[in-house]
Amino acid sequence: MVHFVGAGSGAVDLITVRGLNLLKNADVIIYAGSLVNKELLNYKKDDCVTYDSATMTLEQVIDVIKETEKKNQTTVRLHTGDPSIYGAIREQMDELDRLFISYQYCPGVSSFCGAASALNLEYTLPDVSQTVILTRMAGRTPVPEKESIEKLAAHQATMVIFLSTGMLKELTNRLLLGGYKEDTPAAIVYKATWPDEKKFVCTVKTLEQTARENDIKQTALIIVGDVLNCDYRRSDLYHPDFETQFRKARGNV
Structure with a gap:
């Protein structure tokens, strides 16, 4: 299994709980070294193997994943922020689909x-x-x-x-x-x-x-x-005269 994980925007503790658990249990981590906070790698297992994708091509990333799959091990592909924004994950997923390799996607804080x-x-x-x-x-x-x-x-x-x-x-x-x-x-x-x-x-x-x-x-x-920097109108949602399915408007109390 391959897990695409959003590392968060920078601070180590902004990775999600799910993402951190996946990181802790990964056999191989391929991380975007130019952007991901490397302190996150302190959570990996002692025998986990890491690769910095800043020096790799798509083909090289996929080759590492294929080798990991042959060993029946788990890969975490660690992207900065949330991988859905400028993360170049679609091309990786398409290759994994072609190779019939299963993957999941764990969102992150952009x-x-x-x-x-x-x-x-x-x-x-x-x-x-x-x-x-x-x-x-x-x-x-x-x-x-x-x-x-x-x-x-x-x-x-x-x-x-x-x-x-x-x-x-x-x-x-x-x-x-x-x-x-x-x-x-x-x-x-x-x-x-x-x-x-x-x-x-x-x-x-x-x-x-x-x-x-x-x-x-x-x-x-x-x-x-x-x-x-502007003046704005307060939200209707919490206005006492605004009725919701959870709260009656002030005039209806």
Whole structure:
């Protein structure tokens, strides 16, 4: 059996209980060494074999899994955050399907959740934004034209932008082209939930300057939207005049 496990956003104790139990019982761990907190490997069995996938190709990862399966052992494929977001897990699963190797997927805490916790931020505020767009700039990995930053920015929703810290000048231009104003609130969160986490609140116009002044070049998320600094309407859910299946409205008591 192969278990795809989300390691969480960085802090060791943000892996799920299920994920930690799988890690403790694995015979082989293939971990994304460039991003996963290596302290998680302290939980492995003494005889567990580990591989750093930062130095491996897909074919090499699959070869290790095949050898582990021949021994009737268990593999944990440890990905950063939640594997469903920029985790390149579909191609691994397709290969395992082709080889008739069973697998399961254990979700994790994504870095966009970690960034919200760093900022004490709610991405969805009434009358401000009820939509969160997770995206990235086109780089060596292209992005479909219909998902360009400027087209997504036109929605004026909350945006969380991955893998784009090294392209902030172009990102700013595209955000402005899409309709955000220069003074729209923005934030940079570096290594969310890690011990060396850093966070900076700025504006769309000052994104590049803020990153440059603080020597932030990678491993950061960019958040854009009025939820970072705005007035909002309180939630209906806990309003005394709002009736739910669990609580009568104040006027009906």
